[in-house]
Amino acid sequence: MPDLLLELFSEEIPARMQRKAAEDLKSLVSNALVDAGLPYEGAKAFATPRRLALHVAGVPVGSAATREERKGPRVGAPDKAVEGFLRGAGLASIDDATIQSDPKKGDFYVAVIEKPGRSAIDIIAEFMPGILRNFPWPKSMRWGSTSTRWVRPLHSIVATFGPETEEPEVVPFEFDGIHSGQATRGHRFLADEAFEVRRFDDYATGLEKHKVVLDADRRKEIILNDAKDQALALGLELVEDPGLLEEVAGLVEWPVVLTGAFDEDFLEIPDECIQLTIRVNQKCFVLKDPKSGRLANKLVLVSNILAEDGGKLIVAGNEKVIRARLSDARFFWETDLKTRLSDNLPKLDEVKFHEKLGSVGERVKRLASLSAELAPMVGSDEAKAKRAAELAKADLVSQMVFEFPELQGLMGRYYAAAQGEDASVATAVEEHYKPQGPSDNVPTDPVAVSVALADKLDLLAGFWAIDEKPTGSKDPFALRRAALGVIRLVLENGLRIKLGQAIRSALDLHNVNVTDPDALVADLLSFFGDRLKVYLKDEGARHDLIDAVFALEGQDDLLMVVKRVEALGKLVSSDDGANLLAGYKRAVNILKAEEKKDGTPITGKPHADHLQEQAEIDLAAAIDTARAEAAEAVKAENFEGAMEALSKLRAPVDRFFEDILVNADDKVLRMNRLQLLGEIRDATHVVADFSKVAG
Numbered sequence: 001m002p003d004l005l006l007e008l009f010s011e012e013i014p015a016r017m018q019r020k021a022a023e024d025l026k027s028l029v030s031n032a033l034v035d036a037g038l039p040y041e042g043a044k045a046f047a048t049p050r051r052l053a054l055h056v057a058g059v060p061v062g063s064a065a066t067r068e069e070r071k072g073p074r075v076g077a078p079d080k081a082v083e084g085f086l087r088g089a090g091l092a093s094i095d096d097a098t099i100q101s102d103p104k105k106g107d108f109y110v111a112v113i114e115k116p117g118r119s120a121i122d123i124i125a126e127f128m129p130g131i132l133r134n135f136p137w138p139k140s141m142r143w144g145s146t147s148t149r150w151v152r153p154l155h156s157i158v159a160t161f162g163p164e165t166e167e168p169e170v171v172p173f174e175f176d177g178i179h180s181g182q183a184t185r186g187h188r189f190l191a192d193e194a195f196e197v198r199r200f201d202d203y204a205t206g207l208e209k210h211k212v213v214l215d216a217d218r219r220k221e222i223i224l225n226d227a228k229d230q231a232l233a234l235g236l237e238l239v240e241d242p243g244l245l246e247e248v249a250g251l252v253e254w255p256v257v258l259t260g261a262f263d264e265d266f267l268e269i270p271d272e273c274i275q276l277t278i279r280v281n282q283k284c285f286v287l288k289d290p291k292s293g294r295l296a297n298k299l300v301l302v303s304n305i306l307a308e309d310g311g312k313l314i315v316a317g318n319e320k321v322i323r324a325r326l327s328d329a330r331f332f333w334e335t336d337l338k339t340r341l342s343d344n345l346p347k348l349d350e351v352k353f354h355e356k357l358g359s360v361g362e363r364v365k366r367l368a369s370l371s372a373e374l375a376p377m378v379g380s381d382e383a384k385a386k387r388a389a390e391l392a393k394a395d396l397v398s399q400m401v402f403e404f405p406e407l408q409g410l411m412g413r414y415y416a417a418a419q420g421e422d423a424s425v426a427t428a429v430e431e432h433y434k435p436q437g438p439s440d441n442v443p444t445d446p447v448a449v450s451v452a453l454a455d456k457l458d459l460l461a462g463f464w465a466i467d468e469k470p471t472g473s474k475d476p477f478a479l480r481r482a483a484l485g486v487i488r489l490v491l492e493n494g495l496r497i498k499l500g501q502a503i504r505s506a507l508d509l510h511n512v513n514v515t516d517p518d519a520l521v522a523d524l525l526s527f528f529g530d531r532l533k534v535y536l537k538d539e540g541a542r543h544d545l546i547d548a549v550f551a552l553e554g555q556d557d558l559l560m561v562v563k564r565v566e567a568l569g570k571l572v573s574s575d576d577g578a579n580l581l582a583g584y585k586r587a588v589n590i591l592k593a594e595e596k597k598d599g600t601p602i603t604g605k606p607h608a609d610h611l612q613e614q615a616e617i618d619l620a621a622a623i624d625t626a627r628a629e630a631a632e633a634v635k636a637e638n639f640e641g642a643m644e645a646l647s648k649l650r651a652p653v654d655r656f657f658e659d660i661l662v663n664a665d666d667k668v669l670r671m672n673r674l675q676l677l678g679e680i681r682d683a684t685h686v687v688a689d690f691s692k693v694a695g
Contacts (some may be wrong), residue, residue, distance in 0.1 A: 001041070004029075004056040004124065004171075005200050007158035007184055008132070011050070013151055015250025017138060018047035019216065021151070024136055025054050032127045037063035038120055046214045048253045050188065053214065055200040059161070065117040072109035075099060082109070089113060121161050125173040125180075128159065132175045148176035158184050160199060168198050186210020187253050189305050211254040211306075219249040226257035227285055227300045234259065236287040236296050239275065248283055252304040258311040260284070260319045264297045266326045270414050271295045273329050276404050281325045282318050332399040341394035341415050341429075348393055356466045357510065363458065364393050366509040370454040373505055377497050378453070380446035381424070388428035389451045391416055395429070409433050424448070435485050442492045453489055453502070456482040461506035464524050465514050483531040490558045491535075500525055500556040525556055532558065536565070544694045545569055551689035560637060567639035568688050576647040583653035584690045587677040590662055594674055602674045610672035615652070615659040620676060622652040627683040634686060642687045653680060 006029065013021065022045035030043050033056065041058025072085035082094055089111035091097060097109040133148070140149040159180040162168030173180050183194045184203070191210035197203040204214050213219045224238075224245060231238040249255070266274060271288075274295055278284045285300040301318050303311055349361035357363070371389035375382040395401050395412035413430035417423070428448035432455050435442050443449050459482050463469065470479050490497055503521050507514065514520055529550045533543045541562075549555055549564045571577035595601055611617045629645035662677065664670045684690045 001058040002061055002120065002161055002163045002168075003199055004040075004054070004059050004120075005158060005160045005168075005197070005203055006054040006056075006128075007156075007197075007203070008052045008154060009050060009156045009158070009184055010150060010154045011152035013047065013049055013052070013250075015049070015247045017151060018049070018052075018250045019246075021135075021137065022047040022052055022054075022216075025052050025131075028131045028135075029054055029128075030056065032131065033059060033124075036118075036123045036127070037066070038123060047216055047250070048212060048214060048219075049251060050253065051184070053158075053203075059120055062119045063117050063123065066113075066115045068113045068115075070111045070113060072097060072111060074105065075107040075109065085109060085111070121169060121171050124159070124161065124171045128171070128173045128180075129175050146176050150176075154178060156181065156183065156185075158182055158197060158203070160197070162199065164199065187212050187304075190254060213254060216249050219252065219255050220245050223249060223255045223257060223302055226255075227302075230257060230259050230300060231287050231298075234287065234296075234298055235290075236298060237290045238300065239286045239288050239295070241275075241279065241285060244279055244283065244285065248302045251283065252302055254304060254306070256303040256306055256311065258301050258303055258315050260299050260301055260315040260322075262297050262299065262319060262322050262326060266330060267295065267297060269326070269330050269333050270411075272407060272410055273333065273400065273404070274326065276406065277325050277329045278322055280404070282322055284318065284322070328403075329400070332403060336395075336398045336400055336411070336415060337418055339398075340419055341391045341412065341421075344394040344397050345390065347397040351396065354462070354466075356512070357462045360393050360396065362511075364390060366458050366506075367392060367451065367454045369509055370458060370506055371451045374450045374453050374497070374502065375446075377502075378446050378449045378493070378495055380450040384422055384424050384447045385428070385450040387421070388425040388432070388447050389454060391421070391425065391429050392432050392451055392455070428452075435488050436481065438484070442488050444493060449489055449493055449495070453486060453497075454506070456485045456489075457502055457506040458509070460486075460524060460527075461503055462510050462512070464520055465507060465510050465512040469527075480531060483528055484535060487528065487532055487535050487558060491562060494559060496557060496559055498556055499528060499558060500554075526550075528558070532561070536562070541565055542569065542694075544692055545572070545688070548688040548690065548692035551692050552685070560639075563637070564639045564687065567643045568693075570640065571643035571647060572693060574647065576650040577643070579654060580647060580650045580684075581690060581693060583650070583657065584680060584684055586657060587653075587680045588691060591674065591677055591681065602671075602678050604675050604678075606672045606675040606679065610669055611676075612669065613660055615655045616673065616676060619649075619652040619656045620679070622649055623676075623679045623683050627679075627686060630683070630686045639687065646684060646687060649680070649683070 006025070026043050026045035030040065033040055038060050040056050043054065043056040046053040070089050072089070073081040086094065089097070090113065091111055094109065097111050099107050100110050101107050135150070137151045140151050142149055143153040154176065155178070157175065157178055157180045159171035159173065160168040160182050161171050170182055171180055182198065183196050185192060185194050186207065187210055193210070195206055195210065197206055207214050213222065227238050271294060275286045278286055278299055282301065287296045287298040287300065288294060289296050299322070301315065303314050307314055345361065345364065348364055349359050351360040353360045353363045367389040368386045371385040372382045375385040391412065395415060396408060398411055398415070400411050401408050409430045409432065413426045416426035416429050424445055424447040427445050428451045431443040431445070431448040432451040434440055434452060443452050459477070460479055463477055463479055468477065489495070500521050503524050504517065507517060507520065529546060533546050536546065545565045545568050548568060549561050555561055572581055591602055606620060608620070611620055626645045626649050630642040633639070633641035633645060660673065662670070662673045664673065
């Protein structure tokens with residue numbers, strides 16, 4: 001079957017836009033083909049700095065003819081209904097429709113719509129200008145005197161279609177005065193001449209001959225392998241940087257890897273500052289000494305040309321710029337070290353955190369108080385936790401962090417350590433932002449844990465207090481991430497914290513008028529419950545089981561909630577648990593029906609004198625035993641033991657429903673048996689609200 005080849009050749013496309021643009025081109029064209037009745041076998045998109053390309057394999061030579069019968073209104077229907085039917089069916093007159101009869105509905109109009117097949121070339125030529133005109137570039141530009149927009153000035157379009165065994169045809173269309181053809185160009189500097197292509201195989205081969213590697217992933221592979229080889233030749237290791245690798249692969253069409261160096265004196269600067277300075281300013285990779293793990297004064301850069309001097313001039317130019325930028329970084333480092341972190345605190349009062357939540361300085365005071373309060377709960381030294389919280393944001397007004405915001409926290413740790421602060425305090429200054437995502441490491445040092453918890457709880461309580469909660473997909477203050485951070489800090493460190501109490505403490509520190517603090521805490525706890533479901537999803541925990549545990553009063557100890565959920569999961573997955581759950585739901589349904597009928601809740605304990613049948617006598621005794629054992633096990637935080645105690649109710653509950661008629665004629669006996677069903681409900685609620693459990 002024929003293949004389609006497209007290429008859009010332009011000035012340099014920003015690296016950050018290339019991969020998505022290629023996928024957008026693939027999606028738009030492939031969807032248009034399918035919508036036009038041209039299913040295809042496969043499609044792959046490509047991007048280089050100067051071109052987007054698409055290869056679609058196995059496209060039919062044309063669309064099939066179609067015949068559709070569209071049912072219309074009944075004969076004699078109002079004129080408006082008939083007119084709407086004619087418009088939808090594309091008929092000029094009702095005489096063009098046929099009349100069919102239905103024994104039940106009578107006569108009605110039917111339009112027979114026949115569409116002849118069309119050639120694929122005509123179809124593609126028709127939809128391509130619209131795709132290009134509405135292409136979803138995040139930013140685009142106009143050039144010359146035209147009104148057409150593209151990411152950068154567009155020079156030529158390749159569009160060919162045909163099978164491997166025949167000479168392909170050009171798909172004829174025009175966009176902004178540019179007519180499609182089959183000529184492209186090679187590398188801007190190494191082989192800047194036009195050449196014709198027929199189909200994808202000779203297109204990719206032709207580009208390679210003209211010094212263009214079409215596939216971005218292959219360019220990445222070349223860069224990575226050559227960089228590692230050159231680092232190994234120097235006795236060093238490449239510091240891999242996937243983000244930089246992706247960007248650099250989008251800057252070159254013919255990657256040439258070179259190595260350079262910078263003055264050893266700059267190694268006095270923290271490694272992260274060196275790497276970020278070189279990365280941001282010159283898009284270069286750094287190398288490290290495998291023995292010490294510290295950076296070496298060597299770097300790897302990627303050129304887009306094969307220089308006659310082997311790249312010496314390119315390397316020298318990059319080294320010159322890097323030397324200047326590292327000099328700036330050293331100045332920032334040395335200047336910041338002259339000012340103690342604690343002396344930066346007054347400056348934080350001038351930095352606004354949020355219009356309704358005050359300055360960063362005010363936030364730091366709240367963090368210090370909350371960290372000190374949380375310290376005993378996490379096994380941290382109270383004084384160290386308070387000191388770490390006081391210094392946690394001090395590096396925000398340092399020159400290095402002003403230049404490189406990505407280094408916040410990290411630079412604070414360096415400055416704190418250099419100024420003689422306790423090691424735990426310095427660690428907490430860096431790690432209190434963590435975890436910042438599901439794959440980020442969780443702090444384990446108790447001082448860092450206390451400040452990290454305080455940082456996130458202050459954030460959540462504050463934004464809840466001013467009613468700035470996440471809505472739908474919008475979460476501008478990353479509150480979902482903060483809640484997940486609290487959950488991970490608690491669970492992965494095995495902490496016993498009453499979350500409701502901690503939230504209330506954080507809320508009390510805010511100078512915000514809250515109408516109903518208890519309702520706010522309850523709402524925020526519910527939000528944590530939703531985040532806990534997300535966290536436990538990968539572990540196979542069921543959402544309904546989390547709801548069943550959270551429904552019980554006072555369930556804000558996340559560690560115990562998870563253990564209770566795990567035990568409940570084991571119970572309901574067993575035969576005894578599944579049958580007990582069925583018996584519970586049957587009992588609850590009977591109670592609901594009776595309560596609805598009488599309009600009053602059924603409460604109170606059944607009277608022993610009114611237990612007549614052996615099955616109800618046995619059930620009453622079993623409930624008393626199971627409830628006592630379960631309550632004792634819960635008190636000892638032995639949730640598996642509590643579930644095991646409840647599972648013993650399975651047999652007496654089954655026998656009760658087999659042998660006993662609940663709705664007895666005797667009203668006293670009937671109420672006593674309903675109260676016994678209430679006992680089943682109440683006994684299970686010792687460990688979870690079984691009404692929330694699906695099944």
